[in-house]
Amino acid sequence: MGLFDFLKKGEQKPVEQPKTGAAKDSTGGFFNQGAAGQPAAGATAGMDTYTVKSGDSLSKIAKNFYGDAQQWKKIHEANKDQISNPDLIQPGWVLKIPKA
Structure with a gap:
């Protein structure tokens, strides 16, 4: 028994990961999720959602979702x-992403 084992109190349970069919982005995060890795509120059958991160642009997000950066106009609309x-989006914004 180590020092940390002595300091631990109560029963430890593993954290359950959300079960979604969301696509992974290049940083290992998931698209279609809001803050804290939870599915973003407001997602509808015809829309996904995406939380803007630092360094994102509409064309970069469009490239990830649609495979074509020129589709940024769909996201803007x-x-x-x-x-x-459309050149000034802020980290933390939850954007609606129309399905292709």
Whole structure:
């Protein structure tokens, strides 16, 4: 028994990972998930959601979802309520991503 075992209190249970069919991005994160790795609220049958990370752009997100950076306009159209300038998106924003 080590020092840390002595300090542990209570029963430890493994953390259950969310079971989603979301696609992984290049950083190992999941698309279609909001903050804290949970599925983002507001996802509908015809839409996925994506939480913007530092360094993201609409064209980069479109490339990941659609395989074509030129499809950024679809994402912009679906999020006109929060994106006034498509060149200025902010980390933490949860964007609606129309399904291809």
